[in-house]
Amino acid sequence: MEAVLAAALEGLGLVFSWPNILYPIAGTLLAMFFSALPGLSGVTLMALAIPFTASWDLLQTLLLFGALLGGATFMGSVTAILVNIPGKNSNAATTLDGYPMAQQGRARTAIGCSATASALGSTFGIGMLILLLPLMRNAMLLIGPPEFLMFVVWGLTTIAVVTRGSPLKGLAMAGLGFCIGFVGLDPRTAELRYTFGSTYLSDGLSLVPVFLGIFAVAQTAELMASGKRTISGRSRVEELTGSVREGVLSVFRHFGLFLRSALTGTAIGMIPGVGGTVASFVAYGQAAQLAGRERDKFGTGDVRGVIAPEAANDAKDGGALVPTLAFGVPGGSGTAMLLAAMTLHGVVPGPELMTTHLALVFVLIWSLFFSNVLTSLLGLAAIGLFSRITVIRTHLLAPVMLGIAALGALAYRGRLGDLLVAFGFGVFGYYLNKHGWSRIPLVIALVLAPLFEMYFHLTVQLHELGRVYFWTRPIAMGLLLLTVLSLGLPALQSARARREQPA
């Protein structure tokens, strides 16, 4: 416990020292700008940032990525409230009561409530993460290669099954991600795999151009093809009315609801793949179900319908860092980007990170916390200014985004192949998205492919040597059972839903 406290203080000192503090501030402002643009997102920004941070110190990179991760969450709710378009899918639940509040002339109240619930929710999630850190360190001593292997398999299965589209498509995308990760030299035999005789491919496909393509280029193509004049589809900014103070106070008036929603968000965040969308809708559903006779008010502009999803959505960030930092299994696309940035700096999440580099873990945590609070404060102070982003013409953004993506692809290694891979994957990602193939399992599997391969070989080898018997490990068996359940439950539920549906 003392080591954790010492690392927490060291991390705090590193974040709030000059000039380190500039990184989370810059990251927060950039994330706020990007996440206020429906169609683009904080993940796009993270994909663009990875190549430029490859030559930075690890400390600076963690400061920036912590801020990018935290800064993106709140701003998506601003567009959800003002124009009924969620900046991220996880902000969709906020439209249900946030937009009716804006229509009733209470936009400022809704935004004040959202900012307060977000800031307090993230504080709660991060507090829970800090409390869980000592437990995580002890738990990892019980874990060997079979458990890590099953954690990767379970995490990926959950991600594939719960992301958009059919579970079949999600699982196939995870398979594709693994196969892309297998391109290049086999780590054990140095045999070339899937290279088609190309020397470029013999090094394997780098994460940087693939991520740039799948997210930044594909998202820009989506923007270019959508034909929208402005991002929000409107040409002027809505007038902001209502009282911010009332919104802030409403969170404290419904503090029990806030705590329940934040706890729900943190718990859901810990399950790999089950991200903010599920957290916010489950919290919204709980709030409505527990409202008793007042349930009918939900959906008509009830402030509780803003508090619950916003608290859960921000609290889940702290929870999502638990599997990411402890087991190297990212909970979603944002944490996958963070993991990719850390891997480029030679840091592998897991026992080593949690013991020898604990101060760096806290740098990330404090940066995330700082950015969440700063986003809410800036959001309240300059909400009028930020809401203008939604009327920027999309055509102006497209060439800038593509130019930055091209620079990013070349910045990493200066190879033409990386540029071609980025734009090739951009076109591929565009079509995947168009036909309902989620890209999230693909990128997470791509990040996890080397770990999966390493733990698979280690597990088989230890089993063959008679050192570790897979079938006698209770944690591995428990995770195997969870994997089977994650695969089976959606099929059972959809069969039941089909039976219950009237013909």
Next chain:
Amino acid sequence: MSAARAQRVACTLLLLAGFAVIALLTLELGPMARRVPIVVVFPTVALLAVQLVFDLLPVASRRPPAPAGALFRMRGAPDRARAVLAASSEADDRDPRTEVSTLAWLLALPALVALAGVAVAAPAYALVYLCVRARAPWLISLGTAGAMGVLASGAKHMAPAIPAGPLWTWMGIGL
């Protein structure tokens, strides 16, 4: 079969064909090198084959997919949220001409970078795109192109790996 469904089937078919090639390549690998890929590739081929059958089967009503799978199907999950999410993720009703033009514009940038180098290509692309496709005012187009030029030269200082020259100066570096 509607055009959208034909495209969906074609997409699945292409993925399946790609994986069939990967499966054949996997079988040619040595026993150690194929140990892990074989566990992934063949189940994925099976999944894609099942998906293709689903795509080909006539389905009476295709509802927008639930945004978060089974967990989303909680009591009272609001249809409006489903509609908001579906609107933000579905893009089946695109004009094919707009799509082709988008992809042409998209691929023009790497081509231009290869021909002229990124320092020239990035601002030139922004200028041409804004003037021709976006029909933006000259002042905005020139301003954005200028900003891209500054960004490209700034990025060159930040990341020295970025090659400044055109394709022929990179021969042997890239592919």
